[in-house]
Amino acid sequence: DGGITQSPKYLFRKEGQNVTLSCEQNLNHDAMYWYRQDPGQGLRLIYYSQIVNDFQKGDIAEGYSVSREKKESFPLTVTSAQKNPTAFYLCASSPSGQETQYFGPGTRLLVL
Amino acid sequence: AQSVSQHNHHVILSEAASLELGCNYSYGGTVNLFWYVQYPGQHLQLLLKYFSGDPLVKGIKGFEAEFIKSKFSFNLRKPSVQWSDTAEYFCAVIPLSGGYNKLIFGAGTRLAVHP
Secondary structure, three states: OOOEEEEOOEEEEOOOOOEEEEEEEOOOOOEEEEEEEOOOOOEEEEEEEEEOOEEEEOOOOOOEEEOOOEOOEOOEEEOOOOOOOOEEEEEEEEOOOOOOOEEOOOEEEEEO | OOOEEEOOOEEEEEOOOOEEEOEEEOOOOOEEEEEEEEOOOOOOEEEEEEOOOOOEEEOHHHOEEEEEHHHOEEEEEEOOOOHHHOEEEEEEEEEOOOOOOOOEEOOOEEEEEEO
16 A cells, blocks of 8 residues: 555644654655645745755755655654744655655644 | 745635636746645645646546646636535646756635535
8 A cells, every 4th residue: 555654643842842753655756845834825845855865955944854864764853943833744755856746644743 | 936826715615516716826937737635634635737738637526627828827627516525725836947846836725615
């Protein structure tokens, strides 16, 4: 059963804490992406990776970090430098940068 | 900067009414176009896409969209909506400019269909 999985579904962050969101895909896609969804703003690109061991900043990368050590995995860390982290985070993948992106179920991050 | 505009943020319809959601983009070159849908509690799903060929494309659940290049538009239509079409709809565009081609989303349109 192919697809994109994200965990956890809900995540709570305390002040000053770094948290990591997981994203795994078994679609054999080269490209992976992280988006942030806020009400009324659509999806904004945080980071993207076109191939393993390479990634680039998107439009709102400040306060976030990623790694791409394996083709299947693209974890996102929300650092303490991100002052407004409460949002819905979506991971996506695609065969290449021009093709259709497929999305995971998302992680909702809340700040305590 | 490249952008995607969705004209209506909220739309309320009765069942069996016709639907048209507007989408315009700002890029003069070749584009790939998408409509995604997010049903309550579910993840973002592809509704339909246009890469080339017939500018009238049909998607899942009776939706269709028409690409009008001269108007930079990709409007979504459905002749008769159902209560189950209640969802948020996102138009998205990939401007094909060489190198990395970013998927740019509109702000979304929330559709509520009343029985």
